[in-house]
């Protein structure tokens with residue numbers, strides 16, 4: 244545990260040194276709320292009813308923000324790997340899991356801060372609200388955690404199996420847009436072409452969006468919530484299994 | 496009497512069909528400064544990486560402090576320290592924050608951390624820079640910081656991969672003094688180096704490796720004697736060949752002389768490492784009534800040992816890299 248907190252301390256010390264990076268990444272989702280929400284306010288989705296686009300979009304923006312954060316969760320280790328710092332970390336008796344855990348917690352804390360900003364701002368400037376109230380908000384944070392966990396591990400897997408940072412960033416930007424479009428983050432699942440909808444089901448973001456959207460718009464639908472939580476949990480377990488295998492091979 | 500701290504049997508690591516470490520058999524005794532010497536690409540870093548559990552051997556076995564580096568990696572990591580060849584601290588943290596991080600990762604009790612950091616920092620003279628960001632450090636300061644971090648937890652065995660690379664003379668001296676100090680405390684030091692003066696100054700025991708194989712092994716003195724001992728170079732003032740061969744004949748009969756040779760007018764007399772050889776040779780010449788023109792005494796250093804065992808392809812490889820031959824040694 245102390246190894247995890249020592250590494251977490253490191254990540255936050257770095258964050259503190261780069262206030263502008265922090266500021267930009269924390270406020271980046273605001274761009275979506277400010278521009279995209281207003282752009283789409285009067286859009287008409289023929290197969291589904293979207294009463295208020297900003298409210299509709301809230302779950303999508305939260306999920307996409309968590310998705311990008313987590314998939315980028317391995318970036319510090321990418322550079323540690325290239326400049327030799329990782330070798331020094333690995334030569335210490337720190338448990339291998341602490342490397343993973345400290346990245347996950349670091350990303351989770353940043354994500355939660357962003358979710359707070361997104362929800363707060365969209366209440367303030369877009370007049371949205373969460374139907375299920377504070378408990379629903381806590382459930383949104385739980386979904387955030389489940390979505391982020393698997394993806395952070397996936398990010399670490401990429402860091403360790405790709406040859407260097409160039410291919411990592413190429414792959415990251417290659418994945419991000421399709422993942423956004425192959426999800427109901429910005430449009431209702433029902434309005435998607437069939438073949439895209441089927442692909443969207445394989446996307447963890449889809450399940451996070453569906454559950455959160457229910458909590459924001461309609462209320463407590465436990466069938467929906469538990470299905471989504473279950474699927475996300477299965478994805479997490481699969482990612483963890485893959486992660487343990489890859490990290491065992493690369494981290495010894 | 497003293498036990499083996501490192502013991503490898505037939506250790507092997509291959510990169511893309513090229514053996515970086517090729518059947519290494521190594522024993523390092525407790526409390527010694529062990530030097531692993533070898534030209535660039537010989538396999539020193541690869542060996543170190545296997546011993547510190549970061550690289551899995553393709554075959555063979557390595558025990559560090561009695562623990563297997565593959566199956567008991569955690570136990571090995573707890574009791575060793577490691578300073579990499581290239582400085583690798585977190586550039587966006589201060590020196591102190593880096594040291595605190597490693598102190599925690601090496602499980603130094605929180606209460607002791609500040610004292611340990613202060614002590615090591617004073618020793619390496621890093622004090623005034625401690626709260627600066629590492630990205631503002633010079634190369635030598637970074638190296639010192641890494642050395643400090645590797646020693647914080649006072650390991651029983653420390654791996655130093657080219658510790659004085661890029662250090663100025665006085666810091667190098669300080670690092671050497673520190674290594675002497677470690678030895679006094681009973682710490683075993685595994686030192687990879689390319690610097691013969693460093694090996695000469697510090698090492699109790701040396702292995703020279705080349706292309707992943709040990710080509711020479713022994714104490715510095717043993718290795719140097721292995722070259723055929725010290726050389727007395729003597730020439731008579733007369734240019735007559737008869738005088739020269741007479742001198743050679745006379746000297747070769749002395750019991751402490753292991754062989755003789757001739758290089759032009761000069762007679763080379765190989766003697767066992769022996770401080771009294773010079774006067775004895777002079778006496779012998781005088782009693783044979785041969786007048787001596789000049790005489791000198793050379794003791795081969797580790798550099799000669801190193802070149803003898805690795806020399807040939809060492810220069811060849813440098814040519815490969817730079818495209819033109821490096822200054823040749825005689």
Ligand SMILES: Nc1ncnc2c1ncn2[C@@H]1O[C@H](COP(=O)(O)OP(=O)(O)OP(=O)(O)O)[C@@H](O)[C@H]1O
Pocket residue numbers: 510511514515533534535536537538539540541542580689
């Ligand atoms: N990751 C790697 N992939 C492929 N080959 C490697 C790798 N690391 C080392 N090698 C090769 O293994 C051999 C031994 O390299 P190593 O780094 O152990 O040498 P060294 O003795 O430490 O050299 P130097 O004095 O230059 O540090 C070299 O031929 C090198 O090219």
Ligand SMILES: [Mg+2]
Pocket residue numbers: 539540541580656
């Ligand atoms: Mg090396």
